Amino acid sequence: MAYFIFNNDGFITKIAADDVEKSKLNITDSVYDIRTVSTEDFNNVRLSLGEAKLVNDVVTVVLRSS
Numbered sequence: 001m002a003y004f005i006f007n008n009d010g011f012i013t014k015i016a017a018d019d020v021e022k023s024k025l026n027i028t029d030s031v032y033d034i035r036t037v038s039t040e041d042f043n044n045v046r047l048s049l050g051e052a053k054l055v056n057d058v059v060t061v062v063l064r065s066s
Helices: 019-024 039-046
Strands: 002-006 012-016 033-037 050-055 058-063
Touching: 002 019, 002 039, 002 050, 012 019, 012 039, 033 050, 033 058, 039 050, 039 058
Parallel strands: none
Antiparallel strands: 002 012, 002 033, 050 058
16 A cells, blocks of 8 residues: 655645555654555656646546656
């Protein structure tokens, strides 16, 4: 299970591949919006193949055109 961590303005600030990485980030739920995402979405963002957006409480990953 992977995670995207958004600030309160809806911008992605951190990513974590699993629970261990997430716990190492030392983040608090009240300051950040933590969302579970698929491994595919995580890898697309991690490899800069896509951009994560949080709009109307929904996370979407928009792939960059090649």
